[in-house]
Amino acid sequence: MTIEFRDVHASYDENIPILKGVSFTVNDGEFVAFVGTNGAGKSTTMRLMNGLLKPESGEVLVDGVPTTQLKTSELARRVGFLFQNPDSQICCNSVREELLFGFRALGALDEEAERRVDDIIAEFNFNPNDDPFLLNRGTRQLLALASTIVVAPPVIVLDEPTTGLDFRECVKVMDIIRHLHEQGTTVIMVCHDMEVVADFAERVIVMSDGRAVDQGPTFEVLRNRHTLRQASLVPPQIVDISLGLSLMRPDLGSSLVACANTLNEMEAAVAAAAGRPEAARSKPTYATTAPGAEDAFEEGGVR
Ligand SMILES: Nc1ncnc2c1ncn2[C@@H]1O[C@H](COP(=O)(O)OP(=O)(O)OP(=O)(O)O)[C@@H](O)[C@H]1O
Ligand SMILES: [Mg+2]
Numbered sequence: 001m002t003i004e005f006r007d008v009h010a011s012y013d014e015n016i017p018i019l020k021g022v023s024f025t026v027n028d029g030e031f032v033a034f035v036g037t038n039g040a041g042k043s044t045t046m047r048l049m050n051g052l053l054k055p056e057s058g059e060v061l062v063d064g065v066p067t068t069q070l071k072t073s074e075l076a077r078r079v080g081f082l083f084q085n086p087d088s089q090i091c092c093n094s095v096r097e098e099l100l101f102g103f104r105a106l107g108a109l110d111e112e113a114e115r116r117v118d119d120i121i122a123e124f125n126f127n128p129n130d131d132p133f134l135l136n137r138g139t140r141q142l143l144a145l146a147s148t149i150v151v152a153p154p155v156i157v158l159d160e161p162t163t164g165l166d167f168r169e170c171v172k173v174m175d176i177i178r179h180l181h182e183q184g185t186t187v188i189m190v191c192h193d194m195e196v197v198a199d200f201a202e203r204v205i206v207m208s209d210g211r212a213v214d215q216g217p218t219f220e221v222l223r224n225r226h227t228l229r230q231a232s233l234v235p236p237q238i239v240d241i242s243l244g245l246s247l248m249r250p251d252l253g254s255s256l257v258a259c260a261n262t263l264n265e266m267e268a269a270v271a272a273a274a275g276r277p278e279a280a281r282s283k284p285t286y287a288t289t290a291p292g293a294e295d296a297f298e299e300g301g302v303r
Pocket of ligand 2: 042044084
């Protein structure tokens with residue numbers, strides 16, 4: 001299922017334009033992250049995808065159909081939505097009721113729905129009788145996410161799903177999202193954490209002052225100095241290191257920055273620059289040191 005914005009203008013008050021001509025396409029099965037400073041218009045863009053807000057001009061198309069021609073329930077079946085604040089969407093007195101709510105709203109409460117809710121309760125290790133409002137912040141966020149995904153929409157829009165979570169909770173939430181994406185769900189996520197963006201998103205759309213100012217493959221966007229400056233982004237560590245190294249060794253600069261897609265590629269570039277290509281060995285992406293890479297740094301005089 002695709003989502004397309006065509007020159008979308010939107011506002012909450014007609015005198016104050018918020019989105020000033022936003023265009024992009026998210027293709028079926030993609031994982032796209034929206035990044036940018038506070039107030040750039042990211043949440044507003046998300047609200048246009050589930051019809052909470054309609055464009056003043058331009059079009060928002062879901063699988064080619066303008067959102068203005070879709071009923072709220074038709075849109076809800078296609079696009080699941082996780083609000084920036086989980087408390088905006090929690091409304092029932094028990095965890096189980098909360099998880100059934102989406103099916104009720106869609107008029108699809110049947111045995112299959114009950115089974116899916118029981119499965120997700122087991123998967124997330126929820127207590128079905130807990131009062132959602134008495135849960136801690138991380139568990140409320142997980143409940144809001146579970147309520148979004150339990151109805152299995154083909155597209156999920158997640159507005160800052162990891163903000164306010166500790167590292168363990170963040171890993172849990174992102175594991176769930178990664179799993180959904182691997183199963184074919186289209187994921188659109190607003191995120192301020194560039195490490196999370198770098199680890200998960202295939203493509204990034206950068207927003208600034210109501211406009212999409214850059215978009216492209218994640219690392220192509222996140223190593224673009226102009227974009228980083230324009231949207232006040234703190235790049236992921238791997239890009240930061242490569243940009244720093246490129247300043248120290250301008251002769252190697254562009255090749256180091258161009259290799260900043262993964263730590264593996266980066267170390268291979270440094271080792272090759274130091275005349276020791278064999279020093280960079282293949283290893284899991286999350287490992288932070290490669291045996292021998294330190295020697296390449298020392299002996300090659302990159303430092
Ligand atoms: N309900 C609303 N009524 C009026 N103005 C709003 C409303 N929601 C957002 N705005 C304004 O629209 C602009 C864009 O806000 P939006 O929430 O889309 O930004 P954002 O990029 O999601 O920011 P953040 O990173 O802080 O969540 C801001 O100037 C904000 O004050
Ligand atoms: Mg927001």
